[in-house]
Amino acid sequence: MHPEPIGEPTQDKEFRSGYLALAGRPNVGKSTLLNCLLDQKLAIITPKPQTTRNTVLGVWQNPKAQIAILDTPGIFGPRKLLQEIMVASAFRALRQADLILFLTEAGQEKFAEDREILEKIFSLPRPILLALNKVDRLVDKSLLLPQMEMYSQNFPFQEIIPISARTGEGTKELLQGLIRALPPGPPLFPPDFLTDRPERFFVAEIIREAAFACLREELPYSLGVRIEEFRENSRARGKDFIRATVLVERETQKAITLGHQGRMIKEIGEKARREIESFLDRPVYLELWVKVQKKWRTCGQNPLRY
Numbered sequence: 001m002h003p004e005p006i007g008e009p010t011q012d013k014e015f016r017s018g019y020l021a022l023a024g025r026p027n028v029g030k031s032t033l034l035n036c037l038l039d040q041k042l043a044i045i046t047p048k049p050q051t052t053r054n055t056v057l058g059v060w061q062n063p064k065a066q067i068a069i070l071d072t073p074g075i076f077g078p079r080k081l082l083q084e085i086m087v088a089s090a091f092r093a094l095r096q097a098d099l100i101l102f103l104t105e106a107g108q109e110k111f112a113e114d115r116e117i118l119e120k121i122f123s124l125p126r127p128i129l130l131a132l133n134k135v136d137r138l139v140d141k142s143l144l145l146p147q148m149e150m151y152s153q154n155f156p157f158q159e160i161i162p163i164s165a166r167t168g169e170g171t172k173e174l175l176q177g178l179i180r181a182l183p184p185g186p187p188l189f190p191p192d193f194l195t196d197r198p199e200r201f202f203v204a205e206i207i208r209e210a211a212f213a214c215l216r217e218e219l220p221y222s223l224g225v226r227i228e229e230f231r232e233n234s235r236a237r238g239k240d241f242i243r244a245t246v247l248v249e250r251e252t253q254k255a256i257t258l259g260h261q262g263r264m265i266k267e268i269g270e271k272a273r274r275e276i277e278s279f280l281d282r283p284v285y286l287e288l289w290v291k292v293q294k295k296w297r298t299c300g301q302n303p304l305r306y
């Protein structure tokens with residue numbers, strides 16, 4: 001089920017390691033938690049549900065344990081093909097995992113919706129923990145206890161931990177709980193390993209996040225980003241050269257994404273370039289094009305070649 005361990009062999013019989021999948025409805029804070037645990041911005045985050053489209057792996061480690069964390073797309077009843085693919089990809093990650101952390105929002109009455117997902121997840125023979133996220137915005141903390149009871153009476157969670165992925169509150173306790181639930185085993189990845197995704201994947205994601213930030217409510221749900229060219233340290237320009245296409249499905253969406261006299265795409269490009277430079281830690285020349293490609297989401301296996 002898992003790749004062979006490629007980490008350093010260890011004599012430490014106490015060492016624990018394994019795959020942890022983050023699961024939950026869209027927008028509960030899975031990607032924010034991944035970034036918080038790794039103290040690194042790997043996954044993109046927006047206030048909009050259904051942000052994460054592909055599972056992202058990030059490796060957390062200390063001298064005693066290694067956790068290969070899989071951030072997954074939010075789980076919900078899909079209506080479109082892209083959504084179906086996202087939910088299927090989430091379940092693939094859950095089956096691959098040794099352990100699952102289910103997230104839900106603290107103080108929110110979403111048990112009925114969570115229950116449907118939890119019934120599926122609990123059919124997998126894995127330890128499952130529950131995190132009640134966003135406690136920082138919970139004014140009435142007395143809501144926590146009844147919520148914890150509701151979940152624990154219905155499902156045998158290994159542990160239930162209130163956290164805030166935004167402020168880091170409770171995440172130390174969460175990590176301790178996760179390590180306790182991990183099986184003993186050697187490291188799966190080398191000590192400095194962070195993620196299995198190539199740089200161009202993150203570059204495409206950062207452009208998508210910038211498009212979200214600039215377009216806000218006007219953002220077409222179907223917007224996608226394809227990296228066409230990525231030349232490191234291009235001699236002509238003395239920096240990395242990246243050419244990317246922003247894909248939309250209709251001419252009207254193209255007009256919105258370009259903006260009046262190209263102002264919008266320029267703003268997206270500038271924001272994305274700054275973020276990419278900070279992610280790669282080197283200067284970048286970014287060229288963005290907008291293209292209408294009908295049904296890019298459904299043509300072929302992976303229209304977004306990373």
Ligand SMILES: Nc1nc2c(ncn2[C@@H]2O[C@H](COP(=O)(O)OP(=O)(O)OP(=O)(O)O)[C@@H](O)[C@H]2O)c(=O)[nH]1
Pocket residue numbers: 025026027028029030031032033044045046047048049050051052053072073074075133134135136137163164165166167
């Ligand atoms: N106040 C508060 N907001 C949070 C916390 N964690 C996440 N958020 C916010 O919740 C929103 C969604 O966060 P994401 O991390 O993108 O959620 P997600 O579960 O990955 O969402 P999908 O990828 O769509 O499934 C963003 O606006 C975050 O800033 C938290 O602990 N406290």
Ligand SMILES: [Mg+2]
Pocket residue numbers: 030031032043044051052071072073074
């Ligand atoms: Mg996400």
